[in-house]
Amino acid sequence: MAEIPKRRLGRTGLLVSELGLGAMDTPTAAEGPETLTTALDLGIDFVDTAREYAGSEFLIGQVVRARGEAGFHIATKTFSHGADNSQRDVDRSLSILGVPRVSLYQLHDISTPQAWEEVMAEEGALAGLRVAQYRGLVDHVGISSHSDEVVRRAIERDEFDTVMLEYSAFFPGTSELIDLASEHDVGVIVMRPLGGSGRTSAMRGLISEGYGGPLTPAALLRYVLSHPGVSVAIPGARYPSRIHENVATVQAYEPMGAAERRELERAAAELY
Ligand SMILES: NC(=O)c1ccc[n+]([C@@H]2O[C@H](COP(=O)([O-])OP(=O)(O)OC[C@H]3O[C@@H](n4cnc5c(N)ncnc54)[C@H](OP(=O)(O)O)[C@@H]3O)[C@@H](O)[C@H]2O)c1
Numbered sequence: 719m720a721e722i723p724k725r726r727l728g729r730t731g732l733l734v735s736e737l738g739l740g741a742m743d744t745p746t747a748a749e750g751p752e753t754l755t756t757a758l759d760l761g762i763d764f765v766d767t768a769r770e771y772a773g774s775e776f777l778i779g780q781v782v783r784a785r786g787e788a789g790f791h792i793a794t795k796t797f798s799h800g801a802d803n804s805q806r807d808v809d810r811s812l813s814i815l816g817v818p819r820v821s822l823y824q825l826h827d828i829s830t831p832q833a834w835e836e837v838m839a840e841e842g843a844l845a846g847l848r849v850a851q852y853r854g855l856v857d858h859v860g861i862s863s864h865s866d867e868v869v870r871r872a873i874e875r876d877e878f879d880t881v882m883l884e885y886s887a888f889f890p891g892t893s894e895l896i897d898l899a900s901e902h903d904v905g906v907i908v909m910r911p912l913g914g915s916g917r918t919s920a921m922r923g924l925i926s927e928g929y930g931g932p933l934t935p936a937a938l939l940r941y942v943l944s945h946p947g948v949s950v951a952i953p954g955a956r957y958p959s960r961i962h963e964n965v966a967t968v969q970a971y972e973p974m975g976a977a978e979r980r981e982l983e984r985a986a987a988e989l990y
């Protein structure tokens with residue numbers, strides 16, 4: 719079986735499978751534990767979660783305990799903006815996940831100038847994550863955001879090892895931020911690489927009705943991974959079948975050329 723290619727996660731120096739798992743919705747299906755186990759068994763070694771995702775850290779903790787150790791990279795997040803609370807969140811995450819440390823702890827959804835100012839303040843959440851790093855609980859620190867301006871500031875500030883941003887054929891405008899992150903050697907984690915659950919469900923409906931156009935989950939994944947500045951794409955999945963399909967895609971794909979990318983962007987724009 720071909721291995722999932724690995725990519726360097728920016729300045730963390732970690733080599734991670736270019737296909738990760740976004741575990742936000744995984745616990746909402748009864749198959750959730752099997753979905754995560756399938757991902758790990760097939761070579762996915764980067765799993766994204768958050769304190770805020772109900773049941774997600776708990777599900778990962780169950781699987782870690784059943785396997786006896788993690789053996790994969792866990793990236794989780796705090797929604798807190800202050801130092802005390804972000805430290806408390808780290809302690810809580812580790813206890814629920816059942817691990818002594820995590821590879822990456824991120825500030826979650828810092829998407830307004832005010833939120834940015836709060837987390838970057840002297841007693842802000844970043845300071846709390848630095849203490850957690852000093853305590854050996856967190857290897858690297860990142861930030862997730864839906865604001866281009868905040869992502870730009872985070873990259874240029876050179877304090878974060880990774881940024882998590884949205885990028886897909888539905889949402890191609892962040893491509894330049896990915897280039898900027900590469901210049902600063904900041905790892906890029908792509909959230910919503912398939913455009914989110916609403917769009918994927920619409921797309922699956924079309925395909926089941928016989929749609930034969932270019933828009934497919936595999937094409938969307940190839941689109942994201944064809945950007946050389948992307949470190950890891952984290953499609954969400956509730957069901958093991960999604961994992962099998964996505965792994966099969968990344969085991970054998972040709973990067974997309976400019977014409978194919980444009981065609982997919984056009985098809986994506988027409989879906990909604
Ligand atoms: N930091 C933030 O603020 C933030 C915000 C949003 C998301 N995220 C992260 O990004 C991750 C992914 O985002 P997302 O789940 O919103 O969007 P997404 O990954 O673009 O789409 C997820 C949807 O794609 C479906 N899917 C996955 N593989 C498929 C396949 N091969 N064929 C058909 N459908 C497939 C999933 O189906 P099923 O669920 O039915 O299996 C789910 O409905 C999240 O899990 C989370 O880790 C972060």
